[in-house]
Amino acid sequence: MFQAMSFLDFHLPPHQVDTWRHEAASLHEWFTGHDSPKDNPSPPPFTQPLFVDSGGFKLMNSKTFGDAPGEGGTENEWGIYTNPDSILELQYDYGADLIATLDYPIPKGLNEAEKYQRIEDSINSAVRCIELLEEADKYADWDPVVYAAIHGHDYEEIAYYVAKLFERTDYPDTIDGFAVGSLVPLRSGNIDTLVDIVQGASDAIPKSRRDDLTLHVFGVGGRLAPLITALGVDSYDSSTYVQAAQHKNFIDPDDSSKVNAIDLPETWDCSCPVCSKELTKVGIDNMKEVLQADRSYKPIAVNRKGTEVEYMKSDFYALIAHHNFHVFQDEIESVREAISEGSLGELITKTASQNQDIATGLARAAARWPDLRQYVPDTIDISKNSPLNSDQTFQSRFGKDGTPVISPKKDGTSLSHSPADFDVRSTQYEVEQSKQICLVLPCSQTKPYRDSRTHQVVEERLRKAGVWTRVEKVSLSGLYGPVPLRFEDADAVTTYDYVLTDVDKQQISLVKKRLVDFLHEYADQFDAIYGYATSKTYRSTIEDAFDDSDIEGKIVPTDPPARRLTEHFRNIHLDELAEVIQQATQTSKA
Incomplete structure (x- = not known):
């Protein structure tokens, strides 16, 4: 490649x-x-x-x-x-x-x-x-x-x-x-975001094509191989083995740590073909002598068992890279064997027990995919690593060396918020006379909600249809219930981070109750009420609230082929929403 x-x-x-x-x-x-x-054997055909x-x-x-x-x-x-x-x-x-x-x-x-x-x-x-x-x-x-x-x-x-x-x-x-x-900047210290992205890619693949669409990740592999395999990755590439060699670092096959060639002990015990044959033949001391020599790009003579032999420094950089490559190949083979033997879960648990980053990433993944929970080490708290309870939805702002990685959209998120911190029923909310349509949308991780892609695509389509100014957008927060547009900048609304899930029965009940109360209070001030939701939990909550409030609310899309986020962005569904709202506004005019 x-x-x-x-x-x-x-x-x-x-x-x-x-x-x-x-x-x-x-x-x-x-x-x-x-x-x-040189005198090397002729290379085999490139096939x-x-x-x-x-x-x-x-x-x-x-x-x-x-x-x-x-x-x-x-x-x-x-x-x-x-x-x-x-x-x-x-x-x-x-x-x-x-x-x-x-x-x-x-x-x-x-x-x-x-x-x-x-x-x-x-x-x-x-x-x-x-x-x-x-x-x-x-x-x-x-x-x-x-x-x-x-x-x-x-x-x-x-x-x-x-x-x-x-x-x-x-x-x-x-x-x-x-x-x-x-993904390369996320390999160390940003495991949560790497997991979010890879899981998002896996989940976005249409169900009908999951058996024939493969998932490759650029620049990520090595010790992360068992974890990303569990997330649906079929292949990956990584140049870490070369990059480590450029710094004269051997990758330890036991724990993936790096050992500089100058510090390599005489007791170095690696059974890969490079170390057991090439390095043994050359000698660790001779390798160190060449690499520490005060000359470059020229042959360096060393004494090997009474015979003078010349080496270039590049010979040993290549040797180290070759060793590192074998370490990576062995990791791939261990994953393949685990898949073949049905023991991938055990391999993931083992690697997670040996590496805190992998354990954190596994816990993050298990929060979305409950089937993975059984492989998370007992010492790791899944809830603390969950995207549903994260104090930062994007990658950390700074890497371990202090340099910026990718700035998050905002900071200041608080995990101390509770449903009591915002309740539209306790506000002085009034419906503007120009708003004919109430549109309920699921909330988003991005705050304020209007800045998220999920909300922007809806606004863009309704503006194009010429009806946006007649719509009162009400976001359904998984923590607070209904949040009308004018309250999106409230501190409690911009700084919380919570996503409603099927397992949160009590919270679903609270959110639904608040939406029912909102509809009872304000439904008669609108000509029509719609919900636009494709994610399963939010869609069912809105539907149930419409039923319990006895209003003639309609949820769009009418019949999405799947209850998943990717359906939210499909033009056919956005067009349906624009059409029903246009019809409602025209009917009210008549």
């Missing part, structure tokens, strides 16, 4: 890149049949599947590879630009067997407006890539496995991304899987 723009790492001029692309049928052919450097990522991170801040001339950009010598047409052609020239669509990664600290624009750009790019594969004559002889690259910073954003992609493409069956990006 490599990314399409990796030639930039080797400073290759345009004519050499052109040679890669056109003087052989594919990279498989280009890297087969070449003589090996393995080739996965070519789009190189979105390389393109992110590039002026050279920006928009194509026809799109207002400047021509470059490579003829490569940041658009799906150009990158797909590059992947085709490489002879890729698997591809990831061109994505627009979300860098840390990006403002909300640009972040959502990049999400939209990535979705549109995937749609265009799929369209080209299906319709362009150039690609008629090519049938790669297609991963749609997806990004998001929380569960909700990933759900939105997947729903919109399926909605916009005319060729959903061309999608073979999803590849989740922007």
